[in-house]
Amino acid sequence: MSSNNAAVGQTTVATNLAIYLRALHEDLPILILSLDDQGVIERMFGFEGEPIGEGNLKHGWAERSFERLIHMGQYGVHYVPSAPDTALLKARAEDPQTLHRILEHTEWPGLVIVDTKSDLEALTRNALHAADRVIVPVADWTSLEEAGKVFSILASIGQTSRARVLLTLVDRRTHIETTGEELSSRLRSEILGRGWAIYEASLSRSPRVEALNSESGRPLSVLHHARGTSVHRELRALAEEVALDLAPPGAPARLPVTAQSREPVGIGSASGLKAALLRGLGRAR
16 A cells, blocks of 8 residues: 555555455465554564564565565464664665565565555655555545655556555545535545546544554454444455455456355454555466
8 A cells, every 4th residue: 555645544454454355365365564664563463472573574675585574463464574664674775676576586375465654755666666556545635636646656657557546534424615515526536537546445434443543552453343333344345346456367256255254254363555555476376
């Protein structure tokens, strides 16, 4: 996921999308990593009391592979611990193809979700070059204009077709004063008018979901702790749409849902896309 705006719920979307994709499609290995230095990935997916070890994203960058650094995390989602300081990574990311090569050497047999920082510096540009799909969260007019910068970078490498806008933090009570039109509808029209692709699914603003990031000192998953919210249903719809978008030709028209319930269930033990970057590695295997 990628955005140049920190107020669009990017990391919340990235982490929860990983959980919903894993729950809906148990045979799909999911790996998530973050180019930010806030430690959200470890707090959400790491098992309590389990030592992470010394290796993190910085070491994988130096070794040109994340393979030895991948941890099995909660909900069946794998992760690479974040680098506590991204300054060294930035110095090693001047070549925008670096992350692409590292992911190829890692040979992950499933889907990789990369949560970027809310900037358009070297690390984010590496993610944009590496991604098969770029999810660009938009919540308001300001983030819409910032999204244009992401599309400009992709246009410079001839890859705007990789990007999809995702409307986030939608408050359907908000209307444009002069016309009475719902803000989210106006944003969607503007996005389509610019020729940008957009997901049908959108994510509502929810105080209950926002509280999940602060209630226990570690982020909690919507799937396990906020099933009664509209965001739960919306995240499921988004996960289905993303999976179908990335599916190889000839794949089933719909992902299987676990047999126990028509709702997705958590995998493993019971926890953000500025914009989301998804790289499906080995999807044809």
